[in-house]
Amino acid sequence: MSLFVKPGTEWESVYSRCWSVAPDAFGEGRLLNFWGGRRRLEGTPGELRSPIDGTVLTGPAPLAPIDVKRAVRASLNEHRTWSFASLPERKARVLAALDDFAEHGELLALLLVWETGRTWQAARSDVDGCVEGVRWYAEHMLEPCDPLRGPVGNLASWRHPMGVLMHAMLVQALTGNAAIANAPAEGGVNCLTLATSLAARHGVPVTLVSGGEAELSTSPMLGRTSYLDQHGVSCWGVWGFSDWPKLTPRVRASLGQDRQRFVVQRSLFDDFLAAYLPAVRDLRFGHPLAVADPADPLPELDFGPMVNDGRVQELHDIVDDALGQGAVLLHRGSLDEGRFVPDQDTAAYFAPIAILKAPATSPLHQAEPFGPVDSVVLVDTEAELLAAMHAGNGSPSFMCDEEPTAERLAAALRGPVHGPQRLDGQAAGVELPIQATAETHLGTPVR
Structure with a gap:
């Protein structure tokens, strides 16, 4: 018997669902970078091809270096405010974001499947790992940590956009730090765009930009840069x-x-x-x-x-x-x-x-x-x-x-x-x- 793509999981259907959930991020026919608390039209939009079957996907819009620097400065301003938030407030906002992740877990996982070629079970595991892992930290964090002097810059590959990259950003937010990430160029940008929109609705200080690896590695405005890839055998x-x-x-x-x-x-x-x-x-x-x-x-x-x-x-x-x-x-x-x-x-x-x-x-x-x-x-x-x-x-x-x-x-x-x-x-x-x-x-x- 011939196989076909399960109805409702086609890329067009998945992208349409993204638009209905987060029209601010997907409603312009392109992906928008997110910094300074709002979506931005800067950057030249591109396309990606799904490794699954070559389907053309909406790709990232890499920013010019000057715009990445502006995004880092805006994240620093958010960091200065967020670092004074109480631990109960941080937990409440992050947990509210996790509730939204759980509600839209199927959609986030479908985006990962199309963008990275992960199996359905692996994609769900990546999303669930983010939600469950950050909840664990929120439940076991009893005393506030000392925030860094600036936001945390995050660089990661396409392998685990939710279970590693977004997980790290939300844990950083729990500890009083704003978090800024470079969207992986090879896949995951649509999933991270949706997740960033869901987190930002609850006042979690997250920033997502395409391009700017050098700025996120060397900017003196950052408190630390986190390299999230795992190498080796x-x-x-x-x-x-x-x-x-x-x-x-x-x-x-x-x-x-x-x-x-x-x-x-x-x-x-x-x-x-x-x-x-x-x-x-x-x-x-x-x-x-x-x-x-x-x-x-x-x-x-x-x-x-x-x-x-x-x-x-x-x-x-x-x-x-x-x-x-x-x-x-x-x-x-x-x-x-x-x-x-x-x-x-x-x-x-x-x-x-x-x-x-x-x-x-x-x-x-x-x-x-x-x-x-x-x-x-x-x-x-x-x-x-x-x-x-x-x-x-x-x-x-x-x-x-x-x-x-x-x-x-x-x-x-x-x-x-x-x-x-x-x-x-x-x-x-x-x-x-x-x-x-x-x-x-x-x-x-x-x-």
């Missing part, structure tokens, strides 16, 4: 492990969602492959909004497209280079296995690939690209295991049956890892408690 160590059904959700989580590597005890490699290959062959990908019947729910996919076709070619080149240097191909999927509508543009899609022993000179070794590529490394000793897990400079985790071994490996891996953002808006390098269990995670925010 997240490694899963597999050592003394036998509960192989638990591997399947790790495979589904890794391909297309994280930059991930499996570091596997060599003596377990045959059992690992027996569990891994069926899981990777069963991955579901394709058009995130395609259904066979109008009444069908949106599909549960493991991943959708990459952010654009240029990233697809880049990833093909990286994989081909690794294979040319001696890496071993474990699995290569095909776009024929994807769920697509008839005659769909699939230029931004990349079928899943898994390789063994990426060479040390490959980007897959140190900074694995975001996309549906897994790499596997074999090790013989615990020392090799720990070294390989640290090599990717990401968040290490491991799977192990025996609690004493888990305790020892956890102690060796313990160190400064990424936890929740500190309430003063700084990036928090914290040491999190690690429990010795059959499955140990490092870097999981404490709730």
Whole structure:
């Protein structure tokens, strides 16, 4: 049966809903930057193409540097007022914004799907993560923090516009700081435009501009600049492990969602492959909004497209280079296995690939690209295991049956890892408690 875009989720329908919710931001046939408490017509409007199928979307309107400086100064003025607001008032305004986010969560998520190619479930998770995470901070913040001397400038990529960027801005507002963000150029600007409008209605001092990365990095009017991207490879160590059904959700989580590597005890490699290959062959990908019947729910996919076709070619080149240097191909999927509508543009899609022993000179070794590529490394000793897990400079985790071994490996891996953002808006390098269990995670925010 042929697939089609679920009625009501087409881009035209989604954009029309945005206009009805926030005509101040979407009513001019273009996206407007927001600073100084109102929408601005400055900037040259552009277009984006959805990675899903090439649909033309409303794009950002980059500001000239002088206009970005004006926006930063206006944010500084808002900061000076907001910093004197009481903690109860800050909480009330931020929580009211979160209520609006929750009310319009479906719309915010649909915007993320079209702009970034996230699956429906991943987009909802990004929106819900923002709402739930900021609520947690609001509920647990009992004493006011000392505001910075100026607003916080935020720079982030397209990957998590709500769950990282907007989450950070609202936490910064809770702590008495105005927040200004640069809209990601590759996707997320429509979603952030709507979220900014909803937050501003309740007096939360947020500013959203396109362009101006340099000004948001160096302006002396800022109290701090927050770089919100996460880089590096997240490694899963597999050592003394036998509960192989638990591997399947790790495979589904890794391909297309994280930059991930499996570091596997060599003596377990045959059992690992027996569990891994069926899981990777069963991955579901394709058009995130395609259904066979109008009444069908949106599909549960493991991943959708990459952010654009240029990233697809880049990833093909990286994989081909690794294979040319001696890496071993474990699995290569095909776009024929994807769920697509008839005659769909699939230029931004990349079928899943898994390789063994990426060479040390490959980007897959140190900074694995975001996309549906897994790499596997074999090790013989615990020392090799720990070294390989640290090599990717990401968040290490491991799977192990025996609690004493888990305790020892956890102690060796313990160190400064990424936890929740500190309430003063700084990036928090914290040491999190690690429990010795059959499955140990490092870097999981404490709730």
